[in-house]
Structures are given as structure tokens and as C-alpha cells.
Amino acid sequence: MSRLLPRILLVPVLVLLLAGLPAIAPGQDSADPSTTPAASTAQDTPEAGPDYAAWDVVATRAEAALSAGRASDQALLDLRRELVDWRSQFDAVVSQSDLRVSTLKAQIATLGPAPADGESEPAVLTERRAALEQQLAEAEAPLKAAQEARARADTLIRAIDATLRERQTDALLQIGPSPLDVTAWPQAAQDLFATLHAAWAEVVSAWGTDVQRTELRRDLPLVIFYAMLALALLTRGRGWVIRVGAGIRSHSHGHLRGVWGFVLSLGQVAAPLAGIYALVAALNRAGVLGLRGQVLTDSLPLLGLSTFVAAWLGDRVFGVGIGTWSILNLDQKERTQGRVVSTLLGLFFGLFLSLQAIATYEGWSDQTRAILDFPLLAGAGVMLVRLGQLLRRHALNLGDDSDAANFLNRVLALAGRAVVAAGIIGPVLAAIGYEALAQGFVFRTGMTLALVGALAVLHRFYTNLYGLVMRLDQKAATQALVPVLVSFLTFLAALPVVALIWGARVVDLWEV
Numbered sequence: 001m002s003r004l005l006p007r008i009l010l011v012p013v014l015v016l017l018l019a020g021l022p023a024i025a026p027g028q029d030s031a032d033p034s035t036t037p038a039a040s041t042a043q044d045t046p047e048a049g050p051d052y053a054a055w056d057v058v059a060t061r062a063e064a065a066l067s068a069g070r071a072s073d074q075a076l077l078d079l080r081r082e083l084v085d086w087r088s089q090f091d092a093v094v095s096q097s098d099l100r101v102s103t104l105k106a107q108i109a110t111l112g113p114a115p116a117d118g119e120s121e122p123a124v125l126t127e128r129r130a131a132l133e134q135q136l137a138e139a140e141a142p143l144k145a146a147q148e149a150r151a152r153a154d155t156l157i158r159a160i161d162a163t164l165r166e167r168q169t170d171a172l173l174q175i176g177p178s179p180l181d182v183t184a185w186p187q188a189a190q191d192l193f194a195t196l197h198a199a200w201a202e203v204v205s206a207w208g209t210d211v212q213r214t215e216l217r218r219d220l221p222l223v224i225f226y227a228m229l230a231l232a233l234l235t236r237g238r239g240w241v242i243r244v245g246a247g248i249r250s251h252s253h254g255h256l257r258g259v260w261g262f263v264l265s266l267g268q269v270a271a272p273l274a275g276i277y278a279l280v281a282a283l284n285r286a287g288v289l290g291l292r293g294q295v296l297t298d299s300l301p302l303l304g305l306s307t308f309v310a311a312w313l314g315d316r317v318f319g320v321g322i323g324t325w326s327i328l329n330l331d332q333k334e335r336t337q338g339r340v341v342s343t344l345l346g347l348f349f350g351l352f353l354s355l356q357a358i359a360t361y362e363g364w365s366d367q368t369r370a371i372l373d374f375p376l377l378a379g380a381g382v383m384l385v386r387l388g389q390l391l392r393r394h395a396l397n398l399g400d401d402s403d404a405a406n407f408l409n410r411v412l413a414l415a416g417r418a419v420v421a422a423g424i425i426g427p428v429l430a431a432i433g434y435e436a437l438a439q440g441f442v443f444r445t446g447m448t449l450a451l452v453g454a455l456a457v458l459h460r461f462y463t464n465l466y467g468l469v470m471r472l473d474q475k476a477a478t479q480a481l482v483p484v485l486v487s488f489l490t491f492l493a494a495l496p497v498v499a500l501i502w503g504a505r506v507v508d509l510w511e512v
Contacts, residue, residue, distance in 0.1 A: 202290020233275025310346020
């Protein structure tokens with residue numbers, strides 16, 4: 001141990017030496033400091049600071065773009081990123097200069113107050129005070145310049161954020177064409193069938209070339225392999241996972257059964273999703289897809305993910321069979337309805353995302369989009385209404401007279417009413433023409449509900465895992481504090497996800 005101790009003590013010394021190397025290297029670099037912020041922070045001279053002339057050009061351009069109000073959202077986002085980079089440079093200068101200014105002020109303070117009129121002090125103190133005050137003036141110049149530039153950059157960034165939020169609000173409240181305008185239905189159907197026909201024509205055209213047929217024959221074994229793998233995983237994968245999980249759980253008891261059930265259930269998402277990716281690989285390897293077919297194919301993984309995750313959540317929340325792991329207190333018929341409704345809600349959401357990708361590529365009119373989106377919005381709204389009713393039924397079935405249970409019942413009943421209201425209001429708004437607002441009511445409510453369900457599933461997993469590790473019975477594990485604390489931390493970590501679901505941007509969360 002005595003021989004090992006010096007080696008252990010040597011580790012932090014080496015770490016400090018290595019940490020100091022990057023700070024030395026930029027100072028020796030002769031690159032332009034305006035393009036290397038690290039170099040500017042490693043210098044003490046004002047010449048190493050940011051290029052304020054270049055900054056003024058960028059700031060003036062940003063002010064002009066904001067004043068004109070014609071820049072696209074993407075252009076404003078690009079400009080914002082550029083302003084954030086400049087602000088980071090100014091922050092570095094402020095940090096470095098502020099340290100230098102604070103040091104000089106402390107040195108001047110140690111000399112004591114300057115002599116009043118008619119008083120004197122030793123010449124050495126006078127000379128030292130004058131030298132320090134001169135250095136302080138030189139150090140404050142870049143500090144004040146950086147502070148002024150940083151304030152300007154921050155003001156412009158906030159103005160861009162306000163503009164983007166205002167546009168987002170305007171888009172939500174903008175009324176468009178109604179999908180109930182029957183005179184526009186033929187044109188919407190024509191647009192849809194024209195897209196499908198064009199996609200098929202691209203496949204036929206690609207198949208008609210000798211080069212493409214030669215490449216397909218060359219890659220045919222791999223295409224067949226991917227296609228067979230996709231067929232097996234999509235049709236049998238989920239069933240295989242369920243059977244394997246049932247076999248393992250049959251030999252497990254108590255909390256171990258719950259832990260294994262959760263871990264193995266993840267395969268119900270992974271297996272069919274892998275089948276989707278295998279199908280995409282087969283189609284891409286075949287090389288017969290055109291541009292429209294590629295758009296459709298690229299949307300398949302997101303469609304599959306939405307559907308399979310919704311089905312998995314339905315199984316975990318409502319339970320299967322006798323529902324031994326179900327979270328909601330419902331009878332078997334209601335649990336079956338819950339699983340079906342959850343899966344359909346995920347399917348509608350995935351189809352909606354795929355339709356948006358196609359509509360964007362084709363450049364469909366707002367009228368066509370509204371008509372083709374409405375069945376999916378209405379179907380998802382119906383699913384939300386049923387889920388809200390099941391949530392209220394669960395609250396009624398709890399039947400506990402304790403104060404805590406009564407409070408929980410009221411919260412669940414209120415949440416159920418809110419979900420039902422969203423499922424009704426959303427399609428009504430879409431029918432009027434407020435499609436963007438309707439999408440928020442329906443799909444954002446659905447995603448929030450899915451997130452809450454996932455948190456409930458994780459809490460059950462935490463309880464089983466803690467009970468398994470600590471060897472507690474079911475009642476003791478359920479009443480333990482540790483799973484509740486872990487679930488609370490998970491809930492806090494999920495709050496940014498809720499904000500993103502309801503329209504917040506990532507930069508808004510980072511800069512809160």
C-alpha cells in the first residue's frame with residue numbers, strides 16, 4: 001500500500017498538467033483571432049479580441065432582417081446560430097477581462113485610499129498606483145467593448161426568438177380551408193391518386209431499364225434475404241417475443257417476474273421495428289424506387305415506431321389476459337379496448353406523419369392537405385375520447401375512501417375529462433379550418449398521454465426492481481420511498497420532453 005500511494009497521488013498531478021496543455025497551445029497559435037475564439041481568450045492584449053468590424057456587419061444584417069420581416073424561419077434560425085457564436089466570443093472576452101479588472105482593482109485597494117488634497121504619500125506608492133490605474137484603464141476598454149457587443153447580440157437573439165414565437169402563434173391561429181367543402185373532394189382525391197400513380201410509374205420506369213434489371217439480378221439474393229427477414233419479423237416477431245417472455249416468466253416469481261416482463265417486452269417494439277428496417281433495406285437494395293417511392297419508404301420507420309410503441313404501451317398499461325401487470329383498474333373487456341385504441345392512436349399518428357412527408361414533397365394545396373388530414377385527425381380524436389373514458393372508469397373503480405385516494409381519483413377523473421375534451425375539440429377545429437390548432441389538440445395530447453403512460457410503466461418497473469434487489473414483498477416494495485423518488489426524478493427529467501411536445505424549441509430549454 002505504501003508503494004501504491006505515491007502513484008495514486010501522482011494521478012491528479014498528471015491530470016492538471018494535461019488540462020493545462022490546451023490553454024497553452026492556443027496562445028502560441030498565430031491564427032486570426034477573429035476566427036479562433038480560443039486564441040482570443042488566451043491573449044491579454046486587446047488586439048486578440050473579436051473582430052468588431054465583422055461583428056458590426058453581422059449585427060447590422062440581423063437588424064435589417066428583423067426590420068424587414070421577410071426572412072424565412074430557417075434564415076432566422078441560421079442568423080440566430082451565428083449571433084450565438086458571436087455572443088460566446090464576447091462572453092469569453094468578458095470572462096477573461098473581468099478577471100483581470102478584478103485583480104487590478106484588488107491590487108489598487110491594497111494600496112489604500114488615494115491621498116486627499118493637500119496630503120501626500122510615499123512616491124513609490126504614487127508611482128505604483130498610477131501604473132495600476134493605467135493598466136486598469138487598458139483592461140477595462142476591451143471589457144466594456146465586449147459587454148456592449150454582447151448586450152447587442154443578446155438583444156438581437158431575443159428579438160429573433162420573439163419573432164419566431166409570434167409566427168408560431170399566428171400559424172396556430174390561422175384559419176384555412178375547411179375539409180368539409182365537398183366541392184374540393186374530387187381535386188383532393190385526384191391529387192392523392194396522381195401521387196400514387198406517379199410513384200408506381202417511377203417503379204415501372206426503373207424496372208424497364210436493362211441496367212436496373214442487371215443490378216437487381218446481381219443483388220437478388222440479398223434482396224430476398226432482407227424481404228424474408230422483414231416478413232418473418234413483421235408477422236411473427238412480436239409473437240415470438242411474447243412466447244419467449246411467457247416461458248421465462250413462467251419460471252419466475254414475484255418481482256423477478258415483473259422485471260423480466262418489462263425487459264423482454266421491449267422486444268415487442270424492437271423485433272417488428274427491425275422488420276421495418278429490413279423491408280426498407282430490401283426496397284432500397286432492389287433499386288426500383290423513384291423519388292416519390294423513396295419518400296414513402298423513408299417514412300416507414302417512423303410509422304412503425306409510432307404504431308409499435310403505442311401497442312407496447314397499450315399492453316403495459318392495460319395488461320394482457322387477466323392483466324396481472326396492468327396499471328389501470330379495468331375489467332377484461334375494457335382492457336382489450338384500451339390496447340386496441342392505443343395501437344390505433346399510434347397508427348393514426350404515424351400515418352399522419354407519413355402523409356405530411358408526401359404532401360411536402362408533392363406541394364399539395366392547403367385544401368388537399370386539409371381534406372386528406374381530416375380522417376386521421378377525426379380517427380385519432382375518437383381514440384382520445386375512448387381513452388379518456390377508460391381513464392375516468394379507472395378512477396371510479398378505485399373505490400378507496402382515503403383522502404389520498406380521493407385526491408388521486410379526482411385528478412384522474414379530471415385528466416380523463418381533459419382528454420375527452422381534446423378528442424372532441426380537435427376534430428371540430430379541423431372541420432372549421434384551424435388544422436394546425438387541431439393537430440395540437442389531438443396529437444400533442446396523445447403524445448403527452450403516451451409519455452404519462454410510459455412514466456407509469458417505469459414506476460412499476462422501478463418498484464419491481466427495488467423489491468427484487470432488497471428482497472421485499474409486493475406490499476413493502478409498493479410502499480417503499482426509493483421507487484417513488486426515482487420516479488419523481490424521472491418525471492422531472494421528462495418535463496423538457498413535455499415542453500418540446502407542446503411547441504417549445506430546444507434552444508428555449510437550453511437558455512432557460
